[in-house]
Amino acid sequence: MKNIIIYVWTIPGFVILSAVVEMTSYTLFQVPAPAGFGPKDLVLMFPPRILLAFIFIFMFRLSAGSKLAENGPLYGLLWFLGFSVPAEVGMWLVFKYEVITFYAGLLSGLLTFLSWGWIVKKIKLP
Amino acid sequence: MNTKRFIISVLIVSVIWFIFPIIVYSLFVQFFDLTPPSGFSPIDLVISIPLSFLHGFAFVLIYFLAKGSKIGQSGLLYGFLWWLGAGVVWEVGFWLVLKFSLVTMLAGLAADLCLLINGIIVEKLSKWYE
Numbered sequence: 001m002k003n004i005i006i007y008v009w010t011i012p013g014f015v016i017l018s019a020v021v022e023m024t025s026y027t028l029f030q031v032p033a034p035a036g037f038g039p040k041d042l043v044l045m046f047p048p049r050i051l052l053a054f055i056f057i058f059m060f061r062l063s064a065g066s067k068l069a070e071n072g073p074l075y076g077l078l079w080f081l082g083f084s085v086p087a088e089v090g091m092w093l094v095f096k097y098e099v100i101t102f103y104a105g106l107l108s109g110l111l112t113f114l115s116w117g118w119i120v121k122k123i124k125l126p
Numbered sequence: 127m128n129t130k131r132f133i134i135s136v137l138i139v140s141v142i143w144f145i146f147p148i149i150v151y152s153l154f155v156q157f158f159d160l161t162p163p164s165g166f167s168p169i170d171l172v173i174s175i176p177l178s179f180l181h182g183f184a185f186v187l188i189y190f191l192a193k194g195s196k197i198g199q200s201g202l203l204y205g206f207l208w209w210l211g212a213g214v215v216w217e218v219g220f221w222l223v224l225k226f227s228l229v230t231m232l233a234g235l236a237a238d239l240c241l242l243i244n245g246i247i248v249e250k251l252s253k254w255y256e
Contacts, residue, residue, distance in 0.1 A: 041223040048215040048222070055211030059188075059197060059204075066198055068191035075188070082184025083212050086177050093170040 007054065010123060014053035015046060017119075018112045025108035031101045053116070060120045076117020084109025132190060135251045139244045140182030144175060147237035154233035161227075185241075189248045201252075205245020213238025 019042055026032070056079065063069045088105040154160040185208065192198035197207075217234035220226045226234075 044222045045219055048219040052211055052215045055207050059207050059211070062197035062203075063192040063195040066192045066195035068188060069195065074191075078184045078188050082181050082188070086181050087216055089173070089177050093173060 006123070007057065010057055011050055011053045014116055015049045017115060018049055021112045021115070022108045025104045025111065029100055029104040031098065031104050056116055057120055072117040072121025073114055074117070076113040080110050080113040084113060131251060131254060132186060135186045135248050136179065136182045138247055138251070139185055140178040142240050142244055142247070143181055144178040146240035146243070150237040151233055154229060158229050160229050160233055185244060186248055190252065193252070201245040201247070201249025202242065205242040208241040208245065209238055213241055
């Protein structure tokens with residue numbers, strides 16, 4: 001039961017946090033989201049984000065007892081390098097939007113995964 | 127961590143991650159009438175090479191650092207979690223938001239199956255010198 005409860009509050013929290021970080025990053029750089037990405041799309045992205053948050057937490061939990069489990073922000077940084085950067089660069093190559101929009105996307109990914117990594121280490125996973 | 131083993135793993139994983147999707151997308155173009163993305167030039171393909179190494183580096187380093195844990199014992203599980211967490215999220219996300227066609231999404235999901243192959247390879251290589 002404790003297992004499920006941990007996921008029940010953590011996953012929605014992670015999803016909301018990533019959405020807030022994304023909106024803040026694009027606002028900070030004063031650029032529109034790529035390819036007309038709007039509020040409706042932000043809602044559409046919730047199911048994939050839920051899956052991503054679950055996998056992020058689940059993988060960290062399965063790494064218990066290893067060096068990886070000792071450093072949450074490092075875990076987040078590696079997810080940023082292996083997931084966010086290829087996705088952002090790939091989208092940028094295909095859609096050819098402005099570099100500043102690309103930077104906003106990168107900042108959003110970096111802050112999201114670092115904060116997720118920090119939180120996943122702080123919470124006591126069963 | 128054995129540096130030689132780590133570098134070889136990164137190289138192999140990166141090459142597979144770069145080449146496998148090209149083969150899969152080519153097959154989808156040939157047999158399922160997939161339309162290749164417009165405006166994707168050969169230079170873009172060259173830019174993708176360091177990107178593959180970056181992904182390979184992160185993929186292998188997470189697995190190597192997870193040594194001694196449950197995830198560090200099963201490369202297939204590790205690859206499958208990457209496929210779910212990265213591959214499915216990327217492809218379904220692009221399909222939903224960027225209105226990619228269903229065939230493009232399926233091609234992407236098939237191409238991302240290289241993450242499973244890479245998981246198995248990293249596990250085998252991590253045990254190579256033991």
